[in-house]
Amino acid sequence: MTKNRLQLVIALAIGAVVLxxxxxxxxxxxxTAAAANRAQQHxxxxxxxxxxxxxxxxxAQSAKLPAMRREAAALDRSIPASANTSAFYKEVNAVAASTGVTVSGITTSWAAAYTPPAADAAAAAPTGTSTSAAPSTPSPSPSPSASAPTPSIAAPVTDPQITASNxxxxxMSIQVTGSFEQALAFTSGVQNGERLFLVNDIKSDRQETTDDPTATSGDGGTTGWTLSGFIYVLSDAASAQDSQASEGASGGTAAESSSTTASGVANG
Structure with a gap:
């Protein structure tokens, strides 16, 4: 191998090593950096x-915010953080005026701590054999009949976040006078007003002013109606009672002020 050829081989080897x-x-x-940049970009x-x-x-939620604020304000009026019974009295009087009944009195009790409703432990009725003794001479039965199933009672709905501490x-007991139709309209009005009022009992005291035995509630007699139920406060009972006492001490007409006794009466 000549000297020039050897130098060429060495130069090629050095070039390959450099490459x-x-x-x-x-x-x-x-x-590698470019691949990492692409992964980071992804x-x-x-x-x-x-x-x-x-x-x-x-x-999208921001667009719904005004409506959500209005709903929250309505819920706050429905179950306020204080007793605010005076506002409820005004609402009762407004519903009475619109339906034509006359409010004769409103009885308000002191606030009580909330107690979750308990499911009634109804005993299951026996559906098998009868407990009575069999007759001495059996009577033939035309065909066996299946006993009707006992309807199940739905359990009350409760929320663990709602307790006696909050x-x-x-x-409440509201006494009004008016016809049957007026009483129905009044009941619907107070149950669907701004303040949540749960009516659990309605009683009537018929006062006849006609001698016609076939007369109905709208034929001439006046009927006294008593609606019993509850309003609710989003606070503990002690705080609600304090707000009731404050309302009673602030004065105002009887139909616009809260009771200051254990079972006071606000006359409409």
């Missing part, structure tokens, strides 16, 4: 897509 070394030392790190794009989706959801009840 390989340049690839691993210069090109490969750049390729991650950023995915995060941005998530943020854009969340922003769109928040924008919820209380105020027993």
């Amino acid at each position: 390989v070394g340049g690839f691993f030392l210069g090109v490969q790190p750049q390729l 991650s950023i794009d995915a995060t941005n897509d998530t943020y854009r989706t969340e922003l769109a959801r928040l924008a 919820f209380s009840t105020i027993a």
Whole structure:
């Protein structure tokens, strides 16, 4: 091998080593960095897509915010954080005026701690054999008949977040006079008013003013009606009682002030 050929081989080998070394030392790190940048870009794009989706959801919720505030205000008026019985009396008087009944009195009790309703433990009626003794001479039965199934009683709905420490009840009794139709309209009005009023009992005291035995409630007699039920306060009983006492001490007409006794009466 001549000297020139040997130098050429050595130069080619050195060039190959330089190329390989340049690839691993210069090109490969750049390729790795580019791949990492692309992965990071994909991650950023995915995060941005998530943020854009969340922003769109928040924008939609923001559009509903006025309606949600109105709903929250309505719920606050339905079950306020204080007794606020004077506002309820005004509402009762307004419903009475619109339906034509006359409010003769409103009896208000002190607030009591909320007690969750308990399911009634109804004993299951026996559906098998009878407990009576069999007759001495059996009588033939035309065909066996299946006993009707006993309907199940739905359990009361409760919420563990509603307890005696944050919820209380105020027993109310409203006495009005008017016809049957007027009493129905009044009952519907107070049950569907701003303040939640749960009516659990209605009694009537018929006062006849006609001698016609076929007369109905709208034919000439006046009927006294007593609606018993509860309004609710979003606070413990002690705080609700304090607000009742404050309302009673603030003065006002009897139909617009809260009771200051254990079972006071507000006349309409």
